[in-house]
Amino acid sequence: MSATPLxxxxxxxxxxxxxxxxxxxxATVAELTAWVQQQGQPAYRGKQLHEWIYHKGVRSxxxxxxxxxxxxxxxxxxxxxxxxLHYRSVAPDGTVKYLLRLAxxxxxxTVGIPTLGERGDGPKSRLTVCVSTQVGCPMACDFCATGKGxxxxxLARHEIVDQVLxxxxxxxxxxxxxxxxxxxxxxxNTENVLAALKSLNQDVGIGARSLTVSTVGIRDRIRxxxxxxxxxxxxxxxxxxxxxxxxxxxxxxxxxxxxDLLTECRxxxxxxxxxxxxxxxxxxxxxxxxxxxxxLSKRLRGFQNHVNLIPYNPIEEVDYKRPSxxxxxxxxxxxxxxxxxxxxxxxxxxxxxxxxxxxxxxx
Numbered sequence: 006m007s008a009t010p011l012x013x014x015x016x017x018x019x020x021x022x023x024x025x026x027x028x029x030x031x032a033t034v035a036e037l038t039a040w041v042q043q044q045g046q047p048a049y050r051g052k053q054l055h056e057w058i059y060h061k062g063v064r065s066x067x068x069x070x071x072x073x074x075x076x077x078x079x080x081x082x083x084x085x086x087x088x089x090l091h092y093r094s095v096a097p098d099g100t101v102k103y104l105l106r107l108a109x110x111x112x113x114x115t116v117g118i119p120t121l122g123e124r125g126d127g128p129k130s131r132l133t134v135c136v137s138t139q140v141g142c143p144m145a146c147d148f149c150a151t152g153k154g155x156x157x158x159x160l161a162r163h164e165i166v167d168q169v170l171x172x173x174x175x176x177x178x179x180x181x182x183x184x185x186x187x188x189x190x191x192x193x194n195t196e197n198v199l200a201a202l203k204s205l206n207q208d209v210g211i212g213a214r215s216l217t218v219s220t221v222g223i224r225d226r227i228r229x230x231x232x233x234x235x236x237x238x239x240x241x242x243x244x245x246x247x248x249x250x251x252x253x254x255x256x257x258x259x260x261x262x263x264x265d266l267l268t269e270c271r272x273x274x275x276x277x278x279x280x281x282x283x284x285x286x287x288x289x290x291x292x293x294x295x296x297x298x299x300x301l302s303k304r305l306r307g308f309q310n311h312v313n314l315i316p317y318n319p320i321e322e323v324d325y326k327r328p329s330x331x332x333x334x335x336x337x338x339x340x341x342x343x344x345x346x347x348x349x350x351x352x353x354x355x356x357x358x359x360x361x362x363x364x365x366x367x368x
Contacts, residue, residue, distance in 0.1 A: 028086025029066075030058060030163035030170075031204045046076065058085060059208045062174045084108070086163035088171065103171060107164055111157060113137045113188055117172035133182040136168045138198055139189025144221050145256050146242075148286060150320040151188050159194040165201035169209060183211060186219040186240070192226035202237060213237055219284065221255055222266040231276040240282040240313070241270060245292055246301035254292070263304075271308045280309035287333060288317050289326040298336045302343035312340060312347040 029037065037058075038051025053071050057063040066072070067081040091112055092104035101117040116135040142149075143156035168187075173180045183205055185191045191198045198218065205211045213236035220227065221242045230239070243263075245251035251258040258266075270281045283305065287293045305312070314337060317327045328336075333349060340347040 028084040028161075028163045029054070030086035031161075031166050031200060031208075033204070033208065044076070044080065055208065059170070059210075062170055086161075086167060088113075088164065088167050090171070093175075101172070101175065103168075103175075105168065105171060107140075107160075111140045113140055113160065113164070113168075115168035115172060115187055117176055119176065119178075131181045132172070132176055132178050133184060134169050134172045134180050135184050135187045136165055137187030137189055138165060138185055138191045138194045142189045143193065144190050146221065146244075147254050147256075148244075148288060148317065148320070148323060148325050156189075159197060160189070162197045162200035162204060165197065166204050166209065169205060169211075180209070180211060182215045182217070184217040184219065184240075186217070190221060190223065191218050192220045192223040192230070195226060195229065199233065202235065217282075221257060222261055222269075223257075224261045224265065225269070227266075227269045227273050228276075231273040234277060236279070238282060239270075239273060239279065240284050241266070242286075243283045243301075244286050246297050246304060250292060250297075254288075267304060270310070274308045274310075280311055282311045282313055284313050284315060286315045286317055287328050287336065289328040289332065291325065293328045293332055293336055295335055295339050298339035299343065302340055302345045305345055306343075310346070312345055314347060314349045316349070316351060318352050 029040075032040070034051055034055045037054045038048050041050040041054060042048055050072065054069070057069045057071075063069055064085060064087045065081065066083055066085065067077045069077065086108075088105040088107055090103060091106040092102075094102045096102070099119045103115050103117070104112050105115060106112055114137055118133040118135065120131040120133065137160065139159050140157040141155050142151045169180050169183055185198065202213075202216055202218070205216060206213050217238040217240055218230070219240040219242060227239065227241070242255070243251075244254050245258075245263070248258065248263045251263050273279070274281060285292075285301070301312070314333065316333055317325055319325070319327065337347055337349060
């Protein structure tokens, strides 16, 4: 991966306007240091700028009080790359949904999910952020609200990182985990997703193993991701135990068969040594029968993986139903009997339309 350079050739007549290409957010210490030096400032200001962007949440260069007033005035129009809050709603369980307005007026959604510690010894012991990677989504999965609104564009690295900083600032708490499970298909925006992962790890300070990238499966992209040898978690949205059923739920499966996807997942495990998590949304009477669980277990034998069962979260456009708890437990039991590592994830933020499959960048 070759990240977009922060600086270009300096025009001695107007260095500020010519030297900057993308917004500053997402840039490394080295990139920021190179940029401040091109502006005629000492190198140590690069570290200062990094600190103010990532750890003090500054939104304008003119607000960085440690910089000389004259230089602050000169660079006041240089964008850091922060979004503006368009809408905020809070679910009864404390989950917060944010609609963020980007520089071009597009609206995206991100979600902050606070979770108690194991002993319940604090109101916000853990904070997870669900980030978007595209404006809309082109995958058009039948049960998902995001794909109903169509696709507009990829997000840049600063637009992804900004979502995490926004939630962190609102909760006044460090983010512990980030899941790339919001609007869009991350592996259709690989370059910016990889750059954002690097920034979240190295600049924001979130551990690599606390970062999760979720994909419905794009041919050859999982194998390409493996070549970076990241310590992140890969989550693959499976949702069906066979090709025929998966095609009904996930249109892209017609061009990328289930067996090809699973072969690529096996390659990922072999290359990285990291297991794959398979997301499986349970739809009543569609993919939640014991025979579905048995068929799924047969396909997943032989390599490191974990199945995350997600009871369906309703949306207006389709009439799928969530299975009963007994049906969910029966599915779970079959997988356990077949020695498949499995858990059930009941999504947070259901009442605020902020749960898995409900995101659509609307109120």
